[in-house]
Amino acid sequence: MADFQDTALQDTTDAPSTDNPLRAEATQILRRLVGNDAAQFHPGQFEAIEALVAGGRRALVVQRTGWGKSAVYFVASLLLRARGAGPTLIVSPLLALMRDQVAAAERAGVRAAAINSANQLEWDEVSGQLAADAVDVLLVSPERLNNPRFRDEQLPELVRRSGLLVVDEAHCISDWGHDFRPDYRRIRDLIGQLPESVPVLATTATANSRVVHDIEEQLAGRADAGDGGGPAGQGVLTIRGPLARESLRLGVLRLPSPRARLGWLLTHLAELPGSGIIYTLTVSAAEDTARLLREAGHAVLAYTGRTDPADREQAEAALKENRVKALVATSALGMGFDKPDLGFVVHLGAPSSPVAYYQQVGRAGRGTPNADVLLLPGTEDREIWEYFATASMPDEAVALAVLRELPAPGTVLSAAALETRVNLRRSPLELLLKVLSVDGAVRRVGGGWEGTGMPWTYDGERYGRIARARVAEQNAMLDYENTAGCRMEFLARELDDPAAAPCGRCDNCAGAWYPQAVAEEATRSADASLHRAGVELEPRAMWPSGMDRLGIAVKGKIAAGEALSAGRALARLTDLGWGGRLREIFSATAPDAPLDAATLQACVQVLAQWGWTERPVAVVSVPSRSRPQLVESLARGLSGIGRLPYLGALAPVNGGPTGGPGGNSAFRLAGVWDRFAVPDGGAAWFAQHPGPVLLVDDLADSRWTLTVAGRALRTAGATAVLPFALALKA
Incomplete structure (x- = not known):
């Protein structure tokens, strides 16, 4: 795992203290995990482990990708297990992330298992392993927390036995996070069910101060994060490091049209270092760009929400093994994809916020000293942002219509049945049901959904604030494109990083590092592809x-x-x-x-x-x-x-x-x-x-x-x- 590799490569002058037996024990576990007898902890890693293992505290770690957040919870898990604690429960948002974490844990001798939508045939086997106490770490998706069978049959016992709760990619907890997921809001309730002696760790690489405060409140389980969050009223421990990525060389190249941007790729893709990711804003753009590049002889694959799960896994493997030059992807390839030597990230069109952009470019340069990151913004970007802007916002009238159909316990309707009663498509309907469920107004049960009978009020003020924040994020992304200052410093400041400083590497600090010429033949090929009708x-x-x-x-x-x-x-x-x-x-x-x-x-x-x-x-x-x-x-x-x-x-x-x-x-x-x-x-x-x-x-x-x-x-x-x-x- 890249997190472990980065840890193993750090300076070894910080030898384990003989005066701290826990640190000495943790360092030996770390060295065994990474296979390096000289490995030491990064500043902050052991402090987080100590807070969890010795203090039973609740902690938030905000560190850049590649810093070693997974090392914290794997080392802490083994230390706690050695002290008789139950298995660690990790809430993890993506299947790709789970696959990497399970594989890395097993290589390191940590007995890990996962329960998610992709391995239903293994659920009974995993349950048997849990019952036999043969699992050190269990990874679950946030959606599993509301699966009736898991929630009612397995989760109570897991909560009772759990030695540590980990919330990975914790910015998803927050309404303000760039990748908010409603099911993550259940974690506040899950934390409330844990005995106070059970430590809780939340980790993320992409959280500004507003998101950090929101997570702290939820970890503490109350409005004032400083009044609780652990034994004897200890507050939440937040360990926050510098977020700038020293390996990344950022740049923005403005080209006049889609055909010019595709022409640039056709001209220069082979020159980009190693293998990487080309991000697009839409599924059709990813598929069309991948087709054009393949026709020109480049080894690329499309990776989108429309890609079959088995094909996604094969595409991830092809990129990790450098069998393709690039994956042409939507945001479906994001959190959790782990390739330490990823050499470049190119964006055809800008994401709608600097924080989302930081998260995506953070896939590159995790295990290499240099990686190139280039944004090719489009004039159509704002139109596309607006097209997707309100997808996750519940409509009050539709929400009330759903609640009229689910008035109280006993009336159970599937999503398909609700479609004939409420005029809302399946995906937004299921998202609305998740929001209502988190708010306590409906409950998922066997066969569908039922009302709880609890009163529900549409929080228009909150959704208005979120909508205004989204517009501000879009404007900030445009500011990033146009800034004359350091680009990495700009991204770090958007994340409220107090250590934000000029990088000395980006195009504004050191001059344009990327070629700007577009071959005429490439432009013609791109133009022909774009005007291919039908x-x-x-x-x-x-x-x-x-x-x-x-x-x-x-x-x-x-x-x-x-x-x-x-x-x-x-x-x-x-x-x-x-x-x-x-x-x-x-x-x-x-x-x-x-x-x-x-x-x-x-x-x-x-x-x-x-x-x-x-x-x-x-x-x-x-x-x-x-x-x-x-x-x-x-x-x-x-x-x-x-x-x-x-x-x-x-x-x-x-x-x-x-x-x-x-x-x-x-x-x-x-x-x-x-x-x-x-x-x-x-x-x-x-x-x-x-x-x-x-x-x-x-x-x-x-x-x-x-x-x-x-x-x-x-x-x-x-x-x-x-x-x-x-x-x-x-």
């Missing part, structure tokens, strides 16, 4: 469950005679290339207008490359309430260029579609069900001209509008429906 529009295959509650008698698989064929769209709104133009078209401030000639020609290219087995016999459009000119001009344009008859738009019936963007599948389907009729004469046309129909829409989000419109056309006699949308929302 993404697949996958048809819906199944009706949402529980539609009978909304008065619609459909369930199961969509019948073959009613289903759409696979379709196409020009691009996703989040794409680097055509996505920029589409974001302009679909901006809330953009007026409805006919489609411009260049974008229409790109749509024609998509159709020309489609490769359908049978040419469409006609074009039909979906009626639009917000952009009728745009949709009609697109449909008529494709009709004219393709020499296909345009039959017109589907007619709104039964009041036309209801609802708006967002919401879950059940309500989106209910809002468009039986709301479209084929144009006059359409059925007669299909009888005389059997064949597929090209169905044109402006923006595909849930795809239920296209599905229901296509069903109407199939019912009227179209042999197939080929959906085409100008844009996919994601």
